[in-house]
Amino acid sequence: MRNIDHFIGGAAYASGERTSDVFDPNNGVVQAQVRLGTAADLQKAMGNALKAQPAWAATNPQRRARVMFNFKALVEQNMDELAHLLSSEHGKVIADAKGDIQRGLEVIEFSCGIPHALKGEYTQGAGPGIDVFSMRQPLGVVAGITPFNFPGMIPMWMFGVAIACGNAFILKPSERDPSVPVRLAQLMQEAGLPDGILQVVNGDKEMVDAILDHEDIKAVSFVGSSDIAHYVYKRGVAAGKRVQAMGGAKNHGIVMPDADLDQVVNDLTGAAFGSAGERCMALPVVVPVGDKTANALREKLIPAIEKLRVGISTDAEAHYGPVVNAAHKQKVENYIQMGVDEGAELVVDGRGFTLQGHEKGFFVGPTLFDHVKPTMQSYQEEIFGPVLQIVRADSFEEAVRLPSDHQYGNGVAIFTRNGHAAREFAARVNVGMVGINVPIPVPVAYHTFGGWKRSAFGDINQHGMEGVRFWTKTKTVTQRWPDGSVTGENAFVIPTMG
Ligand code: NAD
Numbered sequence: 307m308r309n310i311d312h313f314i315g316g317a318a319y320a321s322g323e324r325t326s327d328v329f330d331p332n333n334g335v336v337q338a339q340v341r342l343g344t345a346a347d348l349q350k351a352m353g354n355a356l357k358a359q360p361a362w363a364a365t366n367p368q369r370r371a372r373v374m375f376n377f378k379a380l381v382e383q384n385m386d387e388l389a390h391l392l393s394s395e396h397g398k399v400i401a402d403a404k405g406d407i408q409r410g411l412e413v414i415e416f417s418c419g420i421p422h423a424l425k426g427e428y429t430q431g432a433g434p435g436i437d438v439f440s441m442r443q444p445l446g447v448v449a450g451i452t453p454f455n456f457p458g459m460i461p462m463w464m465f466g467v468a469i470a471c472g473n474a475f476i477l478k479p480s481e482r483d484p485s486v487p488v489r490l491a492q493l494m495q496e497a498g499l500p501d502g503i504l505q506v507v508n509g510d511k512e513m514v515d516a517i518l519d520h521e522d523i524k525a526v527s528f529v530g531s532s533d534i535a536h537y538v539y540k541r542g543v544a545a546g547k548r549v550q551a552m553g554g555a556k557n558h559g560i561v562m563p564d565a566d567l568d569q570v571v572n573d574l575t576g577a578a579f580g581s582a583g584e585r586c587m588a589l590p591v592v593v594p595v596g597d598k599t600a601n602a603l604r605e606k607l608i609p610a611i612e613k614l615r616v617g618i619s620t621d622a623e624a625h626y627g628p629v630v631n632a633a634h635k636q637k638v639e640n641y642i643q644m645g646v647d648e649g650a651e652l653v654v655d656g657r658g659f660t661l662q663g664h665e666k667g668f669f670v671g672p673t674l675f676d677h678v679k680p681t682m683q684s685y686q687e688e689i690f691g692p693v694l695q696i697v698r699a700d701s702f703e704e705a706v707r708l709p710s711d712h713q714y715g716n717g718v719a720i721f722t723r724n725g726h727a728a729r730e731f732a733a734r735v736n737v738g739m740v741g742i743n744v745p746i747p748v749p750v751a752y753h754t755f756g757g758w759k760r761s762a763f764g765d766i767n768q769h770g771m772e773g774v775r776f777w778t779k780t781k782t783v784t785q786r787w788p789d790g791s792v793t794g795e796n797a798f799v800i801p802t803m804g
Contacts (some may be wrong), residue, residue: 316501531664
């Protein structure tokens with residue numbers, strides 16, 4: 307049995323009495339054991355980080371950026387290996403696993419421009435002989451806690467920007483698929499990153515709590531489910547840290563009567579069922595406006611869903627693979643039963659799906675519900691599986707209200723040919739990321755990513771310039787260089803420019 311160790315001080319570190327099973331979701335078997343670390347393991351990493359960080363911060367930003375350039379090249383060279391590793395623990399198909407890594411690499415590309423992004427502001431002559439300038443300085447040692455569903459992209463969202471800014475970074479990846487994060491840390495070292503600047507501590511709640519309570523960790527970025535995000539936010543802030551904590555989602559796709567339904571069906575099947583629905587920017591709720599639109603959409607959706615190919619993650623023809631583990635499969639199937647019990651119409655039932663030769667794999671077939679109501683618990687909560695729910699709206703106003711009133715506010719999309727409706731919708735909807743005829747509106751790396759309401763706690767987004775702000779603190783200097791003569795009066799009142 308393979309063990310997945312921590313990566314501390316530039317080397318594998320095998321410590322921890324407790325372990326957790328890492329499955330092969332295609333076959334349902336345990337393929338490795340990951341170590342569940344303790345506060346003592348974190349302390350070992352902290353010693354290295356505290357020692358290494360000042361020299362890294364003092365390394366000029368262009369040289370730090372060169373490590374990012376090298377890392378990008380190494381990840382590209384190792385793309386196939388990384389994608390297979392990712393897919394073997396997560397279950398997403400290879401092409402999608404490559405997308406997971408590629409979206410993270412795009413944040414690394416952004417981080418290659420860090421010398422430009424870190425430039426401060428300057429005002430000459432803010433007062434008589436006075437100049438004001440600001441600089442962005444790293445926070446010191448910082449940490450990231452990441453979910454299972456993007457084991458490549460989300461660690462890179464965080465450590466790319468944080469490390470380029472001059473911080474040392476401790477990564478606590480999901481214990482369900484930790485191999486790619488460990489491999490990325492090894493590649494960063496190969497790219498020239500000094501030991502101790504990127505370390506991986508594996509673990510569960512015990513390790514998370516140790517991170518949140520550690521007084522030398524200055525900032526924590528978290529991505530995962532909302533209750534845990536809220537907990538991490540509260541506990542981290544109480545310990546005096548800067549915290550951003552992204553949570554769950556229930557993204558709606560609004561379909562206006564004038565939308566191109568063939569395009570919508572094509573987009574929806576990918577966005578609802580791709581990666582078995584295990585994406586925080588998946589589109590699990592579709593809101594057709596008017597019964598005519600709803601009926602026409604449903605008629606086209608059913609055959610498209612029936613054509614979907616569910617397969618093992620290395621099947622190049624498969625649209626999606628298994629969900630991550632047996633507990634998650636059970637959870638998704640429980641939500642399907644809940645929908646039935648609540649009175650929604652189960653149009654396509656994906657329960658009980660088995661794949662020949664892979665009977666123990668964690669597969670869930672594509673599922674479609676119609677006549678789902680906003681009062682139903684199965685609508686209000688995140689299912690995070692290959693389940694699409696149709697919620698019929700009578701009007702545009704109702705369609706704006708549904709995602710706006712939902713507890714989550716990560717992403718939303720509108721499908722229409724009407725520019726006015728799209729513009730109104732984008733301006734008014736109470737959600738953080740909006741797609742106009744774009745089903746999964748994940749912003750590109752040099753913009754920023756973040757939801758609203760219970761999809762994100764804290765006020766600064768991931769990556770782009772918001773990421774630079776999150777991982778640095780601003781220092782502002784007001785300077786005067788007197789020429790030797792004493793000028794001005796003694797001032798006992800606050801200086802103003804009045
Ligand atoms: P999760 O909340 O179970 O785990 C996330 C992290 O928290 C993991 O590292 C895990 O070890 C840790 N953790 C788990 N239980 C904990 C506890 N009791 N105390 C402290 N830490 C704990 O999330 P997941 O199932 O790995 O990921 C899926 C969730 O993440 C979904 O809700 C999805 O919507 C969300 N997500 C959100 C975004 C976003 O940007 N908003 C992106 C991706 C995923």
